[in-house]
Amino acid sequence: MADTRLASTLSVENLTVQFGDNRVVEDLSFTVEAGRTLAVVGESGSGKSVTSMSIMRLAEMNGATYGGGRILFNGENGKIDLLAASQKEMRAIRGNEIAMIFQEPMTSLNPVFTVGNQIAESLMLHAGMTKSAALAEARRLLDMVRLPDSAELIKRYPHQLSGGMRQRVMIAMALACRPKLLIADEPTTALDVTIQAQILTIIRDLQKELGMAVIFITHDMGVVAEVANDVVVMWQGKKVEEGPVGQIFANPQHPYTQTLLGAVPRLGEMKGEDFPKRMPITVMENGTPRLVGAEHIQKTARYDSAPILSVRDLVTRFDIKKGLLGGVTHRVHAVEQVSFDIYRGETLALVGESGSGKSTIGRTIQQLQEATSGEITFDGKTFAAMSKAERQRLRQEIQYIFQDPFASLDPRKKIGFSIAEPIHTHRLMTSEKEITKRVDQLLERVGLTSAHRDRYPHEFSGGQRQRICIARALASNPKMIIADEALSALDVSIQAQIINLFMELQEEQGLAYLFISHDMAVVEKMSHRVAVLYLGQLAELGSRRQVLETPTHPYTQRLLSAVPVADPGHIRERAVLEGEIPSPIRRVGDEPAILTHREIAPGHIVADGMQQLA
Amino acid sequence: MAGFLIKRFLQAVFVVFVVTITVSFAIRLTGDPALMLTQGAGSVTEADLARIREALGLNQPFLVQYFQFIKGMFTLDFGRSFLGGTPVSGLLAQALPATLSLAFASMIVSIILSIPLGIKAAVSRGKWADQFIRILSLVGLSFPNFWLATMLVLLLSITFRLLPPSGMDNFASFIMPAATMGIILTATNVRLVRTAMLETLQSQYIMVARAKGLSENTVLYKHALRNCAIPLITYFGLQFGALLGGIVVIERVFNWPGLGTLAFDAVGGRDYPVLQAVITVLSLLIVGINLLVDIAYGLIDPRIRTE
């Protein structure tokens, strides 16, 4: 151990961090060496971000205090203890020798300064460059992260860039002064798989080039398997396990690590299965893992009866007005001529890149959005033919679970109120007592207790909140639930629990789901059929097996190839992904070409016109 | 851009129209200028009054009078004051710069005071510095402007003889009125800056800026301030409008020959042409300020620029 420590770029020794009396990091030690990547994984709230902020000595600006320990950094001026350094000394190190990519990439760039300006700022400060030299260097850095047309790009503002581009700018910024240590805090969580793949490649290439040490924080085990040399597993503020990546994956010691790895959905796991399958899962109970549930085949879809929902030639467009009295010059073609059916007891997954129109379809069905044209039929009656009262009734029968459970609960209402709201609204019950009883039942159903009824949303963990939203969706006895990326913000272990809950409910009540997601592994686990959306149009539609095992449309293939595999031994050959997603924004009058579809196997429909995807 | 300008123009027309017609109509309900002009005279006959009304053009129906006023406006001819017959445009030419310069000076005083104080309070949220600044700002809210003004005059003009107590002669004349208004505005603005700053300081990009190793002042005054400038500018714009209207009292106390004085005297003397003109100018100014604020938005926040 002693010799590695000598060579190491950073060694954290017995670090303790607390907010007030609340210790969030306890007695944490690890080291990172030059040229190597250390992955830090762990449950949400286990202190990963706080640790990295402590290394930067930024945690104290959020009110943290350091309980003890040392953070030794082998920098230009020899070894120093970062915890003992003054803020002034730290300023010379920050951004210069240690750089950090923050957890929320979309909000990490200052919206009012140009990209070039923000990169140049560090260079002018730490490398003492003139403004023009710094800008020239910024261009070089943008080229390095493989952003096209850097000369033009340095003059742009963050909002003019897509998420993936912004993340690469952040990386360029972090690497501007050629740091010895890069801390990347969940740099890809918010991004979809294709962009994620691009970014991982870039970081790895640059690490080779610069020989820097990297601390990579993530909860995506697929990503860990791909990038890490070593892994530290954190749980409740403590390190519970550490070791080379192969060893951790192959032979996890600590029960938490085992749970974590056990819950990871792996794409391809269900190869050969016709129906989705409920799997038993391990949960941590009082520090020990326990297996719950049994394997169960989810053969619930009622293809024999008429579909509960049919969507025909749905088009939804958004006008973009220039000026205030100015006319519409551009339109967002969010959804173009999309048709599909959902049957009772069936789960239809809607997948596709960010901005491909998935949410828009859901919102249009839920009447949160006016369709431009097309027909939606629910339970045999078209929306157009429905009276106002019938439409209002639909809001009882179709429920929508929003992507972010926290944001979709009124922060000032107790959750009991929120769950009871659909019952009140549709006057399903009148006696307050009965309603309370029903709310308690629902809470129990989703694994909470009546004691939770009088709490506010912020007092729950992310997984619990998601279950509250599900309870609310169930309160009105719906026939169909639209789940819009309802699982993507969750820990894999919580995610697994909720998938099982969904399937149980489907079994019991014959619920139909429109399951919107970009996580292919989850989709594989729980859907009967899959629809792939590309730029607002249907690229491919078929049974889960058809789409995932014999992907025919090149876009589907590309999507699947980008999914990281949670297996360190796996060598991935992926298609080189360059460039940005084409934009759905078009000038008025410039109509997109409508793809024609072909049925290549019974129920397996694929769009023609692959040349569009060059 | 053309659409934007057209919209702005229509908005200005609407505001000016509603404001002037309301005021012109309402003021005519409050008394007859002919009576006012002849107040000191004893033996005023109805014929005398009719004669004066005719000379003032008041014998015509309201709408005719109003349209004459509108017509005059296009040639920048606002008519003549009922009090002494001075051309109103001349009065405006003198009062407008006086008021504008005072209002600007007050805004500047307030901005210079409230931004550092507000930022200091935000950064030290919950600590004593924060509480102290907030309480100080409330004290500023507790005394009316005329009272504060009088105190300043007693202290600086009469006790120490440093500044002239009133009038608009030179730079020294600006100091007290601008300080009075500035201090009062500061009381609210400190809170505003503090709140806006608190929001911004929680943003990720502020952390990122710190992570770059930038100094605290660069982080606060470059990265943070510019980001909360939009609500601040919006509010300062509104405030400037309110300031123009609320300046009456300060103008009276400091004998400032501005729009407020003009308007106040005009209401008192039922001097319709002057009042209508002042109101028109004020509403145009407010529309103009809104416009400037919108342009400033674009300059400050690129997201708005490209919209």
Added chain:
Amino acid sequence: AGTMTISSPQDPGSWDPVDTFLVNWASVATNIYDGLTYRGPDTKLVPGLATSWDVLDDGKRIRFKLRTGVKFHDGEAFNADAVKFTFDRLMGEEGSKGPQKSNYAAIDSVEVIDENTVDFHLKQPDPVLLTKLAGYGAMIVPPKYIQEHGEDYFNTHPVGTGPFKFVSYEPKVGIKLEKFDDFWGDKAKIDNLNYRFISEPSTAVAELQAGRVDLVIPPTIPIGMIPTIKNDPNIDIVSSPSPTVYALRFNTKNGITKDAKVRQALIYGVDRQTIIDSILGGQASPIASFQGELSFGYDPAMKPLPYDPAKAKELLAEAGVKPGASVQIDIRGNDATFNEVVQAVASYLQIVGINATIKPYETNVLLNDIIPQGKTGAMFQQSWGGWTLDFDNTAYFMYHTGEKWNPYDSDPKMDELLESQRAITDPAKREEILRNIANYAADRALEMPLYNLNAIFGISHRVKNFTPVPDSRLRLNEVSVD
């Protein structure tokens, strides 16, 4: 030599004599213009631009002999033509646009007899006309200058024959005058005379304290600030009786004040002397009728009703007014001093069992709507005082049936008295009738006479030889400064 700065509360907007009724016009313009007659601080009528005059044809014609060798500030000569021009203008088109014309309605025509003689032909005798010729609309203006430059120019660039000539004028800010070397009378001792318009009393006083103003003229200085000024070693207060009298008039038509006994009771119930001594700091004198001692028609034998709350209660009881009856007093909202006075009045009324409420109005609303329309409470503020200092100017408008200021009362006997004096040219006889009117009004208790307020000047010690004038018509050719 030297410069004197005066604070005046209001900018009249035009310096043309025919345009305005504001006293603050007079406090400036008296230095610029002359009338045919002149009335100084002692209120005696003396020759002005006319050296002598004869009243002829039973008062229907007056012949003036004009002063020779008088020049206007622009060099134009003063003569009979200028006089004719002035009055033709006043009674003609230009005068019709302004308020002054009605004051001179008695004048039929002006005839030039020769270069230095003019005859005024009157429609009916006007006993106050000679006084009126000393001020305001009757100021002599330069014909050639006005014809050359036009009326608008004249409004803002006045030219007269007075001791000071116009230099510059900035609306709402001030007007500057300088010594006129060719003045026909006693030439000014100071070189420059600057007026600043300062409407806010404490601001004017602050300027006086700061030494930037030498004289603050009435009605600016609030009584409350008198001690402040007296305590300052550099400045002082001077005062003189003025024409301004204050009264609370009664609604004689409705309510409890319909009964003369009640009105008397209310007058007995208020200790006006104490109010004068304490609130007004002695800067006022008690009055028995609605006029001050300078007024023509003042009767020194008349004594104010004494303060006698017992008598007041007795009268009220007689009139059947129960304790706790209420009256409303309407006042002008912007008069700080009177505001205090009326609160004291209300508290005195409280003592005799009357609950008074006070309702402030914006001045113009009170004067042009509430009072003329008879919409007042039981009592309302009336402050009055014409510069002509003739009781007719008060009594006729206050007491004659149907007059604007008399919304409630109609008394044939009073009307007859009022009309009779107007036709009389013999001053002694007129004075007799005016005194009768005052006595009769007091007997009927038509108003609660409060006091005659002094004209209060705040003055710097560097100003020498200043005589306070009662009527704002300041002429400053005798004043000098250190």
Added chain:
Amino acid sequence: MSAQTPSATSEIPAKPVRRGKRFARFRQLEFILGILLAGGMCLAVVFSGFLFPDGGEKIDLMARLTPPFTKAAHFLGTDPLGRDVLARVIIGGKISLVVGLISVAGAVVIGVVMGLIAGYYRGFWDVLVMRFADVQLALPFILLAITFIAIVGGGIANTIILLIVSQWVQYARLVRGLVLSLRDREFIQSARAIGVADSRILFSHLLPNLIGPVIVLMTLNVATNILLESSLTFLGLGVNPLIPSWGGMLADGRTYLQNAWWVSVFPGLAIMFTVLGLNLLGDWLRDSLDPTGKTSK
């Protein structure tokens, strides 16, 4: 463009606050101080009838302008009419608080409803309310006051109406801006997705979530309105001078500042303590209405 116009001192509810211990203690202090100042002042005002049975009306011209702390009977001295300043300050609170509180309450009710409607429905209502706001802004308060009072007359009720008329716009703008930022938030959308009626969304979801900044603006405005009443008095448009009010006393006392400072300083201090107390309470109330960042039970 002109869409988001946050109005006066919009204290946007802060994100879940993570406070240290010291801060929590201060919050308590904030409450205690607020209650002591504002509550104490209100109590004194409410019970002023018992404390000063003569209503501070007793005029004693012989004892006018007695300096403070010299006579036991007039602890804070007397005014130019010899009335007890202490009694008048306490009784004067009645009008000031009534004017301050009712006018703010009225403006809040109207402004909040208008702002909710404008922000939630956008379109026609929005244009209507916001253009009204522009017009209102272009009409200077003092001019509005003079004209309004000249037409309908003075008096407490009219003063309150005037203040409401001129101030609802502030709240409308503030609330509208907040609604605009809240209406597309997911919890509102999810309420709509469930089928919750508009009125319920407005008053049961939006309102509680935007009340924080409104409370802050309210407490500031109580102060402003107490003072505006004094500006009206200053310009000669005030209410019955026999009924004391803090603003009126400040305005009346101004001419005596140099020789009798106590006439206006004490009412000024009364305003200051009340304003301070109300603002402390307002901050406290806003925080306690916000369940975010706290744990229940």
